[in-house]
Amino acid sequence: MTAVAADERVASGGALGRVLKRPEVGALVAAIAVFVFFAVATDTFATASGASTWLRSASTIGIMAVAVALLMIGGEFDLSAGAMTGFTGLAVGVMTTQWGLNIWAAMLVSLVLALAVGFLNGLLVMRTGLPSFIVTLGTFFVLQGIDLAAVKAIIGQVAIQGMANVPFYSQPHAVFGSAATVAGGRIYASVFWWILVTAVATWVLLKTRVGNWIFAVGGAQTSARQVGVPVARTKIGLFMTSAGAGWLVGMLLLFTTSTVQSNTGVGQEFIYIICAVVGGCLLTGGYGSAVGAALGALIYGMTNQGIVYAGWDNNWLKAFLGVMLLGAVLLNEAVRRRAERSR
Amino acid sequence: MTAVAADERVASGGALGRVLKRPEVGALVAAIAVFVFFAVATDTFATASGASTWLRSASTIGIMAVAVALLMIGGEFDLSAGAMTGFTGLAVGVMTTQWGLNIWAAMLVSLVLALAVGFLNGLLVMRTGLPSFIVTLGTFFVLQGIDLAAVKAIIGQVAIQGMANVPFYSQPHAVFGSAATVAGGRIYASVFWWILVTAVATWVLLKTRVGNWIFAVGGAQTSARQVGVPVARTKIGLFMTSAGAGWLVGMLLLFTTSTVQSNTGVGQEFIYIICAVVGGCLLTGGYGSAVGAALGALIYGMTNQGIVYAGWDNNWLKAFLGVMLLGAVLLNEAVRRRAERSR
Amino acid sequence: MSALIEVDGIGKRYGNIIALADVSTSVHPGEVTCVLGDNGAGKSTFIKILSGAHAHSDGRLVVDGEERHFSSPREALNLGIATVYQDLAVVPLMPVWRNFFLGSEPTKRFGRLDTGLMKKTTKSELAAMGIDLRDVDQPIGTLSGGERQCVAIARAVYFGARVLILDEPTAALGVKQSGVVLRYIARARDRGLGVVFITHNPHHAYPVGDRFMLLRRGRSMGDHPKSEITLPELTALMAGGAELEALSHELAAELGQDSAVAQELSSEVSELKTK
Amino acid sequence: MSALIEVDGIGKRYGNIIALADVSTSVHPGEVTCVLGDNGAGKSTFIKILSGAHAHSDGRLVVDGEERHFSSPREALNLGIATVYQDLAVVPLMPVWRNFFLGSEPTKRFGRLDTGLMKKTTKSELAAMGIDLRDVDQPIGTLSGGERQCVAIARAVYFGARVLILDEPTAALGVKQSGVVLRYIARARDRGLGVVFITHNPHHAYPVGDRFMLLRRGRSMGDHPKSEITLPELTALMAGGAELEALSHELAAELGQDSAVAQELSSEVSELKTK
Amino acid sequence: GCSGTGQEKGADEASDLDLTYAIVTHGAPGDAFWDRVKSGAERAGKDYGVKVEYSSDADPAKQSQLIDGAVADKVDGVIVSMANPDGLEQSVKNAVAAGIPVVTINSGIDKWKEFGAMTHIGQSEEIAGQAVGSRLKTAGWKNALCVIQEAGNVGLEERCKAVTSTMGGKVTNLQVDGTDDNAVQATITSKLQADKTIDGVLTLGGQYAIDAVSAVGESGSSAKVATFDLSADVIKNIQDGKIEFAVDQQPFVQGYAAVTALYLKSINGNDFGGGQPVYSGPAFITKENAEAVGKFAAKGTR
Numbered sequence A, B: 001m002t003a004v005a006a007d008e009r010v011a012s013g014g015a016l017g018r019v020l021k022r023p024e025v026g027a028l029v030a031a032i033a034v035f036v037f038f039a040v041a042t043d044t045f046a047t048a049s050g051a052s053t054w055l056r057s058a059s060t061i062g063i064m065a066v067a068v069a070l071l072m073i074g075g076e077f078d079l080s081a082g083a084m085t086g087f088t089g090l091a092v093g094v095m096t097t098q099w100g101l102n103i104w105a106a107m108l109v110s111l112v113l114a115l116a117v118g119f120l121n122g123l124l125v126m127r128t129g130l131p132s133f134i135v136t137l138g139t140f141f142v143l144q145g146i147d148l149a150a151v152k153a154i155i156g157q158v159a160i161q162g163m164a165n166v167p168f169y170s171q172p173h174a175v176f177g178s179a180a181t182v183a184g185g186r187i188y189a190s191v192f193w194w195i196l197v198t199a200v201a202t203w204v205l206l207k208t209r210v211g212n213w214i215f216a217v218g219g220a221q222t223s224a225r226q227v228g229v230p231v232a233r234t235k236i237g238l239f240m241t242s243a244g245a246g247w248l249v250g251m252l253l254l255f256t257t258s259t260v261q262s263n264t265g266v267g268q269e270f271i272y273i274i275c276a277v278v279g280g281c282l283l284t285g286g287y288g289s290a291v292g293a294a295l296g297a298l299i300y301g302m303t304n305q306g307i308v309y310a311g312w313d314n315n316w317l318k319a320f321l322g323v324m325l326l327g328a329v330l331l332n333e334a335v336r337r338r339a340e341r342s343r
Numbered sequence C, D: 001m002s003a004l005i006e007v008d009g010i011g012k013r014y015g016n017i018i019a020l021a022d023v024s025t026s027v028h029p030g031e032v033t034c035v036l037g038d039n040g041a042g043k044s045t046f047i048k049i050l051s052g053a054h055a056h057s058d059g060r061l062v063v064d065g066e067e068r069h070f071s072s073p074r075e076a077l078n079l080g081i082a083t084v085y086q087d088l089a090v091v092p093l094m095p096v097w098r099n100f101f102l103g104s105e106p107t108k109r110f111g112r113l114d115t116g117l118m119k120k121t122t123k124s125e126l127a128a129m130g131i132d133l134r135d136v137d138q139p140i141g142t143l144s145g146g147e148r149q150c151v152a153i154a155r156a157v158y159f160g161a162r163v164l165i166l167d168e169p170t171a172a173l174g175v176k177q178s179g180v181v182l183r184y185i186a187r188a189r190d191r192g193l194g195v196v197f198i199t200h201n202p203h204h205a206y207p208v209g210d211r212f213m214l215l216r217r218g219r220s221m222g223d224h225p226k227s228e229i230t231l232p233e234l235t236a237l238m239a240g241g242a243e244l245e246a247l248s249h250e251l252a253a254e255l256g257q258d259s260a261v262a263q264e265l266s267s268e269v270s271e272l273k274t275k
Numbered sequence E: 001g002c003s004g005t006g007q008e009k010g011a012d013e014a015s016d017l018d019l020t021y022a023i024v025t026h027g028a029p030g031d032a033f034w035d036r037v038k039s040g041a042e043r044a045g046k047d048y049g050v051k052v053e054y055s056s057d058a059d060p061a062k063q064s065q066l067i068d069g070a071v072a073d074k075v076d077g078v079i080v081s082m083a084n085p086d087g088l089e090q091s092v093k094n095a096v097a098a099g100i101p102v103v104t105i106n107s108g109i110d111k112w113k114e115f116g117a118m119t120h121i122g123q124s125e126e127i128a129g130q131a132v133g134s135r136l137k138t139a140g141w142k143n144a145l146c147v148i149q150e151a152g153n154v155g156l157e158e159r160c161k162a163v164t165s166t167m168g169g170k171v172t173n174l175q176v177d178g179t180d181d182n183a184v185q186a187t188i189t190s191k192l193q194a195d196k197t198i199d200g201v202l203t204l205g206g207q208y209a210i211d212a213v214s215a216v217g218e219s220g221s222s223a224k225v226a227t228f229d230l231s232a233d234v235i236k237n238i239q240d241g242k243i244e245f246a247v248d249q250q251p252f253v254q255g256y257a258a259v260t261a262l263y264l265k266s267i268n269g270n271d272f273g274g275g276q277p278v279y280s281g282p283a284f285i286t287k288e289n290a291e292a293v294g295k296f297a298a299k300g301t302r
């Protein structure tokens, strides 16, 4: 006897139940709640120009959050992800403004550097068996030191200057730094990149073999190894992905603001992790979604800007943020539990 | 047939092997290596007055690292631990300098507040099933907001001033802020507190029922529950312990330097975790030691101060720190593996 | 004697999955209640309710005449109900002796653990089961499957006060250890404990059992005292008569008529038919 | 026919613990090699070496005439060696169908997973084992112990190319499912696969096995072809004759002479003695 | 290190004395302002042939440990920025007691004398802020934003407070995440959108002025921008009229002059400043004089 739709051991359910079971459902509800809250509480938040700012601030964080979420699903952390965004931008800045390298060539070199660091992270984690939390913390410190000391030694100051005067600047600027006007609001290139990255990551996670491996290495590494999943390759690939995302964000920052500084991205690594967790990723690995992480970043971006729109005392920013974060995650959890009960 | 000492299935080993298997062995070797390195590389490091400074800088971090290690062994994180040190100090500062409360009473109120926050952390984690990483991050933000906004609103600036003029200041100062001269170097009270906390934590972990429970709830929470371990009580107790340690460190900071600022302790939470991990704690819980965490803090303190003594360019500080950290952990791991092989 | 535990129409859902529905039976002192059933029939779910690991969704659970709704295994333990879980409930990274006493650690003055007693007891209790450990300080995660099983059983037997629940205790065990466990069950029964014994092996269940409850797809297929059921009947009931017959033919064809399993099955089927 | 796998004096240490020492045997195509032994005897350790999960510390492992030192299960899989581990090697949070195909996912154009095929195959392969899942989208961690066991077996059988290794596959299974697994083993053998079958149950091992290797405290107690050994001998060897006899007496005293286990044990002991 | 303070030796060659000075500030690593203080100190060290060891920590407890460490190292002079004087009191006094000359820079103008320092060089956040405030008042700002790029930073908070005290109008502090320029721009934009009456944005670091200029453009506000600290991009924006003015606190001077003071003490026993504090700034850079400082800004020394 094969199980048919009407198995007496299944109480009820259906397509809706299946949707409600996805890890990102809670984050979606929380995002809507935050949106509605600020849309009602402030005048500007829900306008096109308002949306433009919170979308923008969510976008770069969102890209990183998605990459970090993949890594977290794969059971690892990357604390060097934040510093990487500064590192790649600074590398391009130094190579073009100081050494006169062609801007596209500089971007390529920067990408190669980033991927090399990612590869090294992965290799160290897999070879030594040390927790990635520690290994990437080491890389983070080293990158931070390079960002500061090497850049200072080369250009004499701690921020890239005169980027806009570099030959062919307008070409990558068009790709990474431009903005399109949609319904009266300026939508930056980073927002489109964010959507693209989220879509690709979702597809890889759910529809490809590699996605299956990512869930497996994060959920039960030994078991995955035993059934023949190439654990090391998968994890190293994930570290390289997060480094690559760091490069992308570095370029977006560099060409949107035409500068990066030594401390760019320092401390952001935890915001990425927070966004991923708010979006339903398990810290222990093996569970989560890219869309969820993107929604987590959206919640973060909306909260951050919404507080400004609401004109609340800015010194309380962090406190509001904390309460909002807790609120969002609690709502998230409540929705997920409910969904599981009534699946 | 019962197993006797000479079981043919056991290759070799003995008391030494048993010692070498402890989680803190690697950290001990790494600490010695760091000490020897700086003692050779610099003149001042190994003098009494040199040791006095790195012991002091290790001590407050060490107290927190031990408390955080207990919590990590119990399978949870406390990201509010750093902000808690500032919060408790500021609370005492505000209550005494602004509201004229008796200094001991203020300290008591501050302790109660800290324990209440710890209790709340634990309760939220156990009740909602949310990861402690997120819950305590929320508390962290809220505390940070209070430290900044509330303090600024009350005293008009972001640092406590004039603490030394508070009546009876000298009493708690003697307990928390004084220094004894040992062999020509000033040993601060915080160092003695650090040793005390480490000793008590070690005893609790290894020799009491509660210690058994801590390992169990971190190693396999469901299993622990099934055999009747009071999981919620154990974990809430651990959160309160780390909050209590935050209070102790807050007092040590306040009475050693006679001031605390709004941003005191912010960002330190990860250093505590790093020290615990360097000391052999597993991020996933269920394994680690208090002595290891204390040694981790010692390594951190020695490295931080040693780099200054060595006169290396301050801009590279972070890079050196990163390399040192990685080196220490690699050495740690190598020792542990070796110990396990030749157990 | 009155029942230690009485369950009445009990049920359990996980989300919209109904793992158990409308099951009734009772556990009496000095009696062994065997729970049998196919894989996924709901046996573990059933005993998890008795031991407080999961709360039931429907029905009534009565312990010592009082209706209960356990919210933690501690509550069941306090009522003297000790359990061996199928997934063993051990903490892999902890040494064997710490695992053995977990949750019920003996202490000396000042709350100090009585580690000497703990190690000695662990060693001797395991030796009594025929498990001769090299080192009780070994993390329990490094023990073999059967060794871990034995630790879990020894622990429950040691602490079992009035009710002993065992979920497939003999599955991972060799002939000798299985014999030892059956002996333990018999002894516990003789000491007046109520025992709930879950197994797939009717040959293990029948000699020690006093009543047999059969589960099938989450529902009870009947609760029989030993006097009303024979071993072959029990076996046949477990696997389902017709399916069993077909299987025995197939096996005979594939493994040869002399195959022990095929013979066993066919003999049981034929006995069932003659009834 | 030449051996698929040959092991010669193989050994494995964990730290200073010698889990396995000096074991030799061979796996031939179309033959079932049974590995038997007490709990903690080193059976799982032995097959973990064959399947590449652990590298051996001593001795030689020869596959297809070439000496190997596996550093990952992938290498063994690539040589056509599929394994069912005692701890099942599943990823609890992943759906059943993803677990089934993990590591060998079928894809369509552009590397897209063929999810339709995957779900269908999972469902039908499990149904063939008599496991009727409600939903292959359920996380495998929510299945019962036996259901999970069946997924692991079905997977290995489905992907098993030349050698199939099973570590106590029938331990958690009911009578019916055990029969199905034995049938699978017989079929795999008939298709020319080499099978390594680990079990505690000599009644399961004897009908399908061609040769029997006995492990005891990490050492081989002999490697017997079926022609040289009888079922009672096998059983007695497993548990150790003298100890078995003592146990059968004790059980008879405690459970009554009619106890099946006691009978079984005593009959085996007596058979052993008459030899 | 080197023992002895060299006071009694008269005007010797520094290389003979092998002098080492420690400079311990509360600046965050990579902060543009403190980077220039460091550059100034190091340049002075090079010019005079003495060794300068720079270290910093924003936490007063850690800063005091660094000072204790320098004293243990027996340096020949200590330069300290006292953002939180209470926290450093003990350490500074210890240094003085050990016979090590101490110069305070930047902040701590009220306390240096009490703690026994030789002199104070600089310009406290308060003085700079007040000067900016009155300048903004003249420029007619009524409702200004003061952008703080690091939460809880004592110096930044004080600057905004001092600006408020002299500007007259309304000053709102706005916290931004200084490590994410994208967010900085977005947050300033949001604020400008939310409050259309804001007529000026004051940033506390050159980098953030560039962000503010973009934000003003994006939000369609007509707010003016002014900033603390210089950079090549800031100069360019001043020349383009996008930034009203920049306040150059002349951090380079603070570092350079402090080392000079210690050097003079070491080689010649001089008491730089004669028991009075020495001011290092501020200087205002506007369209008129931007050209002249442009090349120094590009080098990262102004």
Ligand SMILES: Nc1ncnc2c1ncn2[C@@H]1O[C@H](COP(=O)(O)OP(=O)(O)OP(=O)(O)O)[C@@H](O)[C@H]1O
Binding pocket: C142, C143, C144, C145, C146, C147, C172, D014, D017, D018, D019, D037, D038, D039, D040, D041, D042, D043, D044, D045, D046, D086
């Ligand atoms: N990682 C390890 N570290 C230390 N000892 C180990 C480890 N794994 C297994 N052992 C020991 O090696 C011995 C053999 O274990 P193994 O799992 O091979 O036994 P087994 O024959 O499979 O037993 P069972 O029938 O109970 O599954 C056991 O005594 C066990 O304690």
Ligand SMILES: Nc1ncnc2c1ncn2[C@@H]1O[C@H](COP(=O)(O)OP(=O)(O)OP(=O)(O)O)[C@@H](O)[C@H]1O
Binding pocket: C014, C017, C018, C019, C037, C038, C039, C040, C041, C042, C043, C044, C045, C046, C086, D142, D143, D144, D145, D146, D147, D172
């Ligand atoms: N947490 C859960 N969520 C969803 N379904 C579950 C969960 N736990 C168990 N189930 C389902 O409930 C049914 C009964 O499971 P249970 O573990 O009680 O079976 P069992 O009789 O013990 O089987 P076995 O003999 O294989 O151990 C199974 O079909 C299983 O898939």
Ligand SMILES: [Mg+2]
Binding pocket: C043, C044, C045, C086, C167, D144, D145, D146
């Ligand atoms: Mg079960």
Ligand SMILES: [Mg+2]
Binding pocket: C144, C145, C146, D043, D044, D045, D086, D167
């Ligand atoms: Mg085994």
